[in-house]
Amino acid sequence: MSPSRIGDYNDSDGPRSNRTSGALRDSPSPTSSNRSNHFGKMNTSLVQSKFLSHPEDLGIVAVGFSGGQGKAGVDGGPAALIESGLLDQIRDELGYNMYGHDAVHTYKDFVPAHDPPFRNMKNPRAVSAVTRRIAEQVHSHAKEGRLVLTLGGDHSIAIGTIAGTAKAVRERLGREMAVIWVDAHADINTPETSGSGNIHGMPVSFLTGLAREDNEDYFGWLEDEHRISVRKLVYIGLRDVDAGEKRILRENGIKAFSMYDIDKHGIGRVMEMALAHIGSDTPIHLSFDVDALDPMWAPSTGTPVRGGLTLREGDYICECVHETGSLVAVDLVEVNPSLATNELQAQETVRAGCSIVRCALGESLL
Ligand SMILES: NC(=[NH2+])NCCC[C@H](N)C(=O)O
Ligand SMILES: [Mn+2]
Ligand SMILES: [Mn+2]
Numbered sequence: 001m002s003p004s005r006i007g008d009y010n011d012s013d014g015p016r017s018n019r020t021s022g023a024l025r026d027s028p029s030p031t032s033s034n035r036s037n038h039f040g041k042m043n044t045s046l047v048q049s050k051f052l053s054h055p056e057d058l059g060i061v062a063v064g065f066s067g068g069q070g071k072a073g074v075d076g077g078p079a080a081l082i083e084s085g086l087l088d089q090i091r092d093e094l095g096y097n098m099y100g101h102d103a104v105h106t107y108k109d110f111v112p113a114h115d116p117p118f119r120n121m122k123n124p125r126a127v128s129a130v131t132r133r134i135a136e137q138v139h140s141h142a143k144e145g146r147l148v149l150t151l152g153g154d155h156s157i158a159i160g161t162i163a164g165t166a167k168a169v170r171e172r173l174g175r176e177m178a179v180i181w182v183d184a185h186a187d188i189n190t191p192e193t194s195g196s197g198n199i200h201g202m203p204v205s206f207l208t209g210l211a212r213e214d215n216e217d218y219f220g221w222l223e224d225e226h227r228i229s230v231r232k233l234v235y236i237g238l239r240d241v242d243a244g245e246k247r248i249l250r251e252n253g254i255k256a257f258s259m260y261d262i263d264k265h266g267i268g269r270v271m272e273m274a275l276a277h278i279g280s281d282t283p284i285h286l287s288f289d290v291d292a293l294d295p296m297w298a299p300s301t302g303t304p305v306r307g308g309l310t311l312r313e314g315d316y317i318c319e320c321v322h323e324t325g326s327l328v329a330v331d332l333v334e335v336n337p338s339l340a341t342n343e344l345q346a347q348e349t350v351r352a353g354c355s356i357v358r359c360a361l362g363e364s365l366l
Helices: 076-084 086-092 124-142 155-175 203-208 245-249 259-265 266-279 311-323 343-360
Strands: 031-037 040-044 056-062 097-099 146-151 180-183 233-236 255-259 284-289 328-331
Touching: 031 180, 031 259, 040 076, 056 255, 076 086, 076 146, 076 233, 076 255, 076 343, 086 097, 086 343, 124 155, 124 328, 155 203, 155 328, 180 266, 180 311, 233 259, 255 259, 255 266, 259 266, 266 311, 284 311, 284 343, 311 328, 311 343, 328 343
Parallel strands: 056 097, 056 146, 146 328, 180 233, 180 284, 233 255, 284 328
Antiparallel strands: 031 040
């Protein structure tokens, strides 16, 4: 591996921040604490975590990578989220100790000069090498019992985030974890069913083992310890699913709540059903594609689809998942500030992304 990995961080320099001194110790119970911020008194109750040994510690991986799809600019997502104040909010309002937050990784040294399509996949070596590195980064946080937040980047990076968390959860707890995938798309194409060849439409097929490859330069580094079961996967927000993907979902009996289901039952009932499917004894990795939100709330993304979640529905999903106490990792992906037709659109998308992350990390009003 190259000695000069641009942007790679030195994990030894965290944490920079501390929970507002004594806030945790002075709180009436270990499950909640009262802190005030510049909005006045705010009670942020972080739920008792069932699976983290250090739930107040947050490992952050900011991934400036766009090779899983063809549009430039999604690699600028993490910087835009951070510049808008996301990390300050996480530290000052939610009170996490942050690790790994001082770099946006670009993975330049992991991207080969020559990277022709392989089995119909575009940039396959780059995406394989970068996600392999992301898996190590996420794993290094997760194995310490920290909650892990990854900021993308396109959704191909979830190959790394979920592989890293799944491995750490097996090692630490001897358990399989569940994944809640919130997205307009199922991202479960195999290389052969994909019409686009974009790997951000394929991560779930590699993570579940529905797509396999022996060559380690093309995701052959994925082992059983990195994988998740199709039985522990739940989708929310689907509305643009390819024909081949529908077949895969059907044939594997994968639990999916589309926008139809949300209209029919309401988001409250859908979350009850989604969490009941997972069960209360299973660690959860939440992978949130900002395009799950309606373009009214998140227009600045690579593959927007109308008829999506309201911002409140998106926030509610995250609040419910946080409330389970089972959350071990969160991804927020596909924020692409450069696709906006005006500055306000970019800002709105970033603002929605920040809201989603804060809710997943335990922001609540009461
Ligand atoms: N992460 C995403 N935004 N994925 C969009 C995927 C779109 C389409 N299903 C494809 O395979 O190319
Ligand atoms: Mn999507
Ligand atoms: Mn996606």
